[in-house]
Amino acid sequence: MIESDVSISRMSGTRERILDSAERLIAEQGYAATSLRQIIAAAKVNIAAVHYHFGAKEDLLDAVVLRKVAPVNAARMEWLDRVEAQAGAGPLRIEDVLESFLLPTADTAQQNPDFVRLMGRMLTEGMMPSLVEKHFQATVMRFSAALSRAIPYLPRQELMWRVHFMIGATAHAMSMKPILSGMEGDAPDMNLRMRRLVTFLAAGFRAPSNAALPESKEK
């Protein structure tokens, strides 16, 4: 629905300026705290231009997020492609799958500091479960399948819950400004943070499915 390329209509300029301003301000202040009037003032456009190009405020957020998230999800897919190609018919390493999900985030964070804040805001602030779902559903499904292949003995239901635990931990880890004592040092190093997370999650995924839990009917 949203034209993603530039070729048509020569890129109005207005549209891009709105997106840039919105991205910066939302990353800084959050979605709710950022008014359309702030955005259009920074972009030096009229407020009606926002509604012309995007519709409601939430739709503008959707466009902002899409512009940043789509390349990251693409990078994740490519990374996972490589991992799967290298594994061939053999087993998949859990760590490799998790890295293909987590490290593209860190790479992007390096070259665009706003990105992490924006993602954190998106996942942390209300920003519509529907919006999150829309942008991540396909990616999550693809990774769930890969994880299922890496841990074939794990019942599907249990795997799905662990995927959710992973998503929650990741969202929190990304948005976190580490304020608890003893972790001031590596606050900005998103790559280290994500590698810590890989270690933690890999162990969690490997944990034996608790036989005492009632789910013997699955898989």
Next chain:
Amino acid sequence: MIESDVSISRMSGTRERILDSAERLIAEQGYAATSLRQIIAAAKVNIAAVHYHFGAKEDLLDAVVLRKVAPVNAARMEWLDRVEAQAGAGPLRIEDVLESFLLPTADTAQQNPDFVRLMGRMLTEGMMPSLVEKHFQATVMRFSAALSRAIPYLPRQELMWRVHFMIGATAHAMSMKPILSGMEGDAPDMNLRMRRLVTFLAAGFRAPSNAALPESKEK
């Protein structure tokens, strides 16, 4: 600062009605989507009464959350007291510590369905990191200390990060309506959900600290 007991001023009625309405509506619709005017209509009070009793909208939220969260945090502390008393001078089991943090949530959820939704809203929606911090800082610190005792070989910095991973996974697990395929069955069973989480997190905490990561300077 906020008087937490009823004895003084005979409990105005107005104040309690506002809290009840706010709690219900916020749990149903979220914080941002719930207007003060909705709340005062349901409570049948004047809008200025809200500002008289609580101040700003955010302060009202603070009072609502406090009323629900304080008992849960107290239950957590008591549970952990028992676990530590039983361990005596011996080692602490990671699972026991995690259960004392996670299972009181499930217990409360059973008898008050709104509670989980409210907590999920609080952690999931923007609801001020400052607010979250205020209500959970003491609890988190106490549990970090217990976990540190249960996993003494883990460097402090690594432990703190894993605590954050735990918080993120927990918040997400609590607020989650499981929509991914294969998990429709046990959606409402918060206790099972939390026990799954204990298994997952315990394995994550037990994972060896990755020696390749640069943090040899700590502890």
Next chain:
DNA sequence: GTCTATACTGAGATAGAC
């Protein structure tokens, strides 16, 4: 097809009378 000017409704907040 793009954008500006302007108006509308509802939000949170506050001052001051009772």
Next chain:
DNA sequence: GTCTATCTCAGTATAGAC
């Protein structure tokens, strides 16, 4: 303690200029 009146600012919608 409570309520009325009012203020400012938010998101949204429309009419019409280029």
